Amino acid sequence: MPIKLNHVFHIYSQKTPFQFEALQDVSLVIEEKSFTAIIGHTGSGKSTLIQHLNALLLPTSGEVEVNGIVIRANQLPKDVKKIRQYAGVVFQFPEAQLFEERVLDDVMFGPLNFGKTKNEAREAAQLALQQVGLDSSFFERSPFELSGGERRRVAIAGILAMQPKVLILDEPTAGLDPERASHMMSLFTKLHQQGMTIILVTHDMELVLQFANQVIVMEQGKVIAQTSPQNLFYGASRQESFIRPPLVQLIEKLRKKGKTITANQERSLVDFIAGWKVN
């Protein structure tokens, strides 16, 4: 079922001198099984938006629909746990949430909170850890003796173990070196291929170009575009205020010179080179 937002407003600190409209009349639909990127400058409302998707924040007015459950203004739904399990959110630098003495226990924390039995939680945790590339030698270790990249993977496993249908990621590759970032994106691609809806909040246009099939552009609390990455970078909805990846710049220059570049060359340099050599 798609995620829907209907004329959602969110106002922080209402009736105080610090009042701030973080979301203004946001209406959008995120289709199931899509890989949607949400982009926007700092303060555009991206993080406020994603917190509405798992009912961490409630709309000041308007409605949010997740997994068929309607979240109305200022009303915490009774089955909020169902929503939180359905739409798993991985915040930026998620390794900050680790607290258990052993890796396996921490990853089991989520499923246990959602009512799984100990055995079910353990199985889910083990599977999730393997998905992020941490084998059984990690299960009994303390999260705090692991490296930064490993701790990040444990945190993500903690959300995957909840078996969400929608995975919402806020800058999952922040602070990672290129190799680890690449592994992480491969994991999300794989999950997407297996049917998970992925929502990726990011500033990194290269990720948007390469992985997303839908892009939502936010500016000052409003949705100013919802389109495909191709359209965003090469077509009608081009946004000037974002840093364009060098590949996009190169392809634009080639097209200006009259060269034909096909659509499947547009998303990564590897594809571009492959497509070029074919011609």
Next chain:
Amino acid sequence: MASITLGRYMPYHSLMHRLDPRIKLFAMISLMVSIFLRFGSVWTDLTLYAVIFLLISFIMRMTNIKFSQLYRQLKPLWLMLVFLLVINLLLPNTQELSGYLDLWGIKIYYAALLQTFYIVFRLVLMIALTLVITASTRPLDLTYAIEWYLSPLKVVRFPSHEVAMTMSIALRFIPTLLEETYRIMKAQASRGVDFIHGKLKEKLRAMVSLIVPLFISAFQRSEELANAMEARGYDPSAKRTRYRELTWHRCDTFALLFMMVYLSLFVALYVSGFTLPL
């Protein structure tokens, strides 16, 4: 966040704001001492306390603090005050004030009422004074004032500079740590933690999932901060210069003289067992 007025600096331009934090600290302590003094008779107490109350109210108005703000700070405490009253009623009191009210058969001694009144009065005034000083003084300036008062103790090897540095760093990190607390709460809530409802056992787990990461992060932060400070040449035992300096003005001298007169007067009244003829 906006409702936490106790401890929050309000950038106005009152006389109180202009005064040196050292004299404000001295004034606050002098006033607090005076409200704990007891004089010759109950009526003397009440009269002099009324004078102090007027003085502090005047100071509050000078600092642009409304009484409604004071009231809001006291609201959460009303239960405690009722509790105090009950305790005082139950305890036998030997006071010069005898007599009681008969309320549906319960003896409410005047002494007990008075005792409770004294406690309430002192509490209200202490909170009012704290409000005044935190609203009119930047936390960092307050830290400098405390450091200044503690600096003579350096003679006996008391680490007054280090204490002041610790306090100012703690102040700088309070908003950062608060932000981090919210972030961790959100992350754990997304994993199914319910901080508000749930049985006691669940709530304890919830607390652990919040406090452990905070502590871990605090330790890591301290280590990195210590490295950064060392790398920038910090040496608490070496001599250092000071960027922010406290400057003494004429209004500060007046305030000092006033407070010294005030304090001497009240101490004299106390020592002499002064009694108002009534």
Next chain:
Amino acid sequence: MAMIKVEHLSFAYEANKTVLNDISFHIPQGQFVALMGHNGSGKSTLAKLLAGLLENKTGIIKIDDELLNASSIRDIRKKLGIVFQNPDNQFIGSTVADDLAFGLENRFVPHELMQKRIEAFADQVGMKAFLHQEPTSLSGGQKQRVAIAGVLAMEPKVLLLDEATAMLDPQGKKEIRELMLRIRLQYPTLTILAITHDVEEAVLADQILVLKEGRLAFHGLPDTLFRDVSLVQDLKLSLPFVYELLAAFPKIAPKSLFDLDAWAEVLCR
């Protein structure tokens, strides 16, 4: 004259876990050097050793011809300024001005000179308008700029950047990259060593050092490194965009490698 001399440096955290193995290199004054390496290659350990934050090494580190040890570290810290990775955990002051003042206070700079210096260095990094801002209202890139200003205010001979852009968003990274280019022009005698995993940063350096499994595997020009695709793969690095193009189209590559217009030109022929 070599500003940074490292000779036969080895280090192990515990008995059997050697992290750095017999590293030797010289960095002359005024160079901008990038230090790279895969995860676990030892580059952060090397950074800490150069900063004097770790001891018990074998081998020699000399900064400005002064041997680095427990007794000289205080003196060396006056010549070597470090900017760390986490923008929050090196911001000590309650405002930008207070943080810049911290270093000046440590160095016993007279009070009368402080305000001018603070303003001058804040201006150099573009933060003069933010002097009274608290750190919570600043972005990561802004905080790192303050950190750099704080170090420059000490007038060091060496600037060590320990993954200073790793935690920043692309905008912040761009700000710092541009700032570094300005600083190189303004301080031609300043020696800069930047530890990084960002190849787009490293490609701007005069020289690159690459660590692999605790050993120094490459010391030379960025161009030399990035033209050698198999070496780059072996060192587990990635290629900057234009070098990937170069690897794919070696025969038609334009002379000005970084000029995308030139690339468009040659690809159209």
